[in-house]
Amino acid sequence: MMVNRNILTLDEFTIQQMRSFPAATGELSSLLRDIGLASKRINVEVNKAGLVDILGDYGTTNVQGEEVKKLDIYANNQLMGVLKHGISCAGIASEELDDIVVFDDEVSNNSKYICMFDPLDGSGNIDVNVSIGTIFSIYRRVSKLGIPCTKEDFLQPGNKQVAAGYVIYGSSTMLVYATKRGVNGFTLDPQIGEFSLSHPDIQCPADGKIYSVNHGNFFQYEQGVKEYITCCQKKTKADGGPYTQRYIGSMVADVHRNLIKGGIFTYPGTTDKPNGKLRLLYECNPFAFIVEMAGGRATDGKQRVMDLQPTELHQRTPFFVGSKNMMDELDAFIKAD
Ligand code: P6P
Numbered sequence: 001m002m003v004n005r006n007i008l009t010l011d012e013f014t015i016q017q018m019r020s021f022p023a024a025t026g027e028l029s030s031l032l033r034d035i036g037l038a039s040k041r042i043n044v045e046v047n048k049a050g051l052v053d054i055l056g057d058y059g060t061t062n063v064q065g066e067e068v069k070k071l072d073i074y075a076n077n078q079l080m081g082v083l084k085h086g087i088s089c090a091g092i093a094s095e096e097l098d099d100i101v102v103f104d105d106e107v108s109n110n111s112k113y114i115c116m117f118d119p120l121d122g123s124g125n126i127d128v129n130v131s132i133g134t135i136f137s138i139y140r141r142v143s144k145l146g147i148p149c150t151k152e153d154f155l156q157p158g159n160k161q162v163a164a165g166y167v168i169y170g171s172s173t174m175l176v177y178a179t180k181r182g183v184n185g186f187t188l189d190p191q192i193g194e195f196s197l198s199h200p201d202i203q204c205p206a207d208g209k210i211y212s213v214n215h216g217n218f219f220q221y222e223q224g225v226k227e228y229i230t231c232c233q234k235k236t237k238a239d240g241g242p243y244t245q246r247y248i249g250s251m252v253a254d255v256h257r258n259l260i261k262g263g264i265f266t267y268p269g270t271t272d273k274p275n276g277k278l279r280l281l282y283e284c285n286p287f288a289f290i291v292e293m294a295g296g297r298a299t300d301g302k303q304r305v306m307d308l309q310p311t312e313l314h315q316r317t318p319f320f321v322g323s324k325n326m327m328d329e330l331d332a333f334i335k336a337d
Contacts, residue, residue: 010036010175010186010195017181028138028163031088031113032177035136036186036195038078039167039175042120042134043188045074046169063098063314071126072096075119075134084108089115090141090149093313095282100313104148113162114141114153116282122250131170133252137286138163154313158285158306165290168252176202176256178293183259199260204296207240208262208323212247212254220270224337225301228330251278255287255321259294264322264330268301276318280310284319297327301334 008016014029062072076096083089084103090111091102095118103111115138122132140162141153165177173188175195185199211232218226235241246263248254255265269276278284288298288305298305298321305317320330 007189008197009192010197013184013186013197017179025112027088027112028179030086031083031115031138032163032165034082034086034088035079035115035134035165035167036175038075038082039134039173040188040193040195041078042071042075042167043169043173045071046120046126046132062096064095066124072120072123079115079117079119079134079136083115087111088113090143091153092116093154093281094119095121095279095314100149100151100154102148102150109148110145112140112145114139114149116154118279118282121252121283125248125250130248130250131168131253132250133169133256134167135252135283135286136165137161137282137289151313154281155310157309158280158288159304161285161289161306163289164286166252166256166286168256170253174198174256176259176290178290180293183290183294202259202294204259204291204294204323205262206295206324208258208264208326209235209241209243210246210258210261210263211243211326212258212263212265213245214247214249214267215245217268217270220272221268222301222334222337224334225266225268225330227337228333231329231333251283251287255291258322259291259296262323262326264320264326266321266330267319269318273316274318275316278316278319280305280308280315280317281313284317284321287319287321291321295324296322297324298322299327299331 014032018024018026018029076094088111090108091114093100093116117136141149143150163179167175176185183202186195187198189196232243235243267276267278284305300317
């Protein structure tokens with residue numbers, strides 16, 4: 001089978017992007033390729049999860065107090081390994097690790113980026129074969145080059161992100177990443193074992209008909225959110241509806257669908273958990289960056305999520321993200337509340 005030479009691989013694309021920036025050192029391109037490599041290894045294990053004894057609880061609980069499945073650890077270690085042995089990353093933070101990991105060696109201490117990730121989001125769905133994903137966020141460090149990175153490098157607001165992306169292990173395996181130059185999607189071609197450009201210049205439709213929410217928490221949401229959800233349920237053809245409710249319970253899958261088709265994803269705060277469930281640094285900020293770069297919006301219900309000043313690595317935030325006009329309508333209900 002001939003390889004289609006017209007479709008750029010992730011490596012070719014990142015190198016092409018670098019060539020168009022004479023000042024580029026290639027570190028960001030190299031970091032993205034490292035993440036692509038780790039994702040391919042994770043993909044192999046995710047695809048055979050049902051066949052080998054990699055399922056089941058690892059017997060520990062992570063910093064979130066959640067049971068940790070073996071694939072979480074495997075994915076975490078794959079990402080940490082490629083970044084530690086690369087040339088572009090000074091250190092990482094991960095959902096699976098209590099604290100940052102400083103790659104304290106000469107090359108890493110002179111690397112200008114740090115990376116945060118949720119190595120396998122939605123892992124509770126592994127055993128039932130629902131799509132899961134990896135989410136990553138890349139910042140330029142604020143600490144001096146030549147010394148180990150510090151916690152300060154990780155507690156930057158999301159508006160300082162240099163790049164962000166996700167990998168969705170679903171009916172196909174896709175890597176989507178955004179820089180200030182736009183959002184592009186790459187589908188893993190098993191024939192050549194490379195992510196190949198399949199979704200150039202992704203734009204989030206300004207309007208959509210899909211709303212994603214966990215209705216089980218409905219009566220715990222603030223009034224404005226409840227009113228918006230009810231409004232979605234009442235939409236008719238005359239006012240841009242009818243809407244459909246789609247909630248997979250795997251953020252990467254839900255947000256990816258809404259990014260492509262248009263829609264809004266919500267994980268509001270509740271009376272039990274006023275800050276919601278999703279983590280600011282390695283779940284909400286990366287998706288906020290990606291969706292905003294594609295023309296959408298992302299808030300915590302009150303302000304742009306990327307303007308929040310983080311104080312802790314694993315802090316949570318209410319999260320609303322998606323099509324601009326749907327987000328504007330949500331805002332109107334929350335403000336009127
Ligand atoms: P709930 C998966 O555990 C996750 O972190 C996200 O991927 C997903 O959107 C959310 O939790 C689902 O949470 O409380 O609605 O089951």
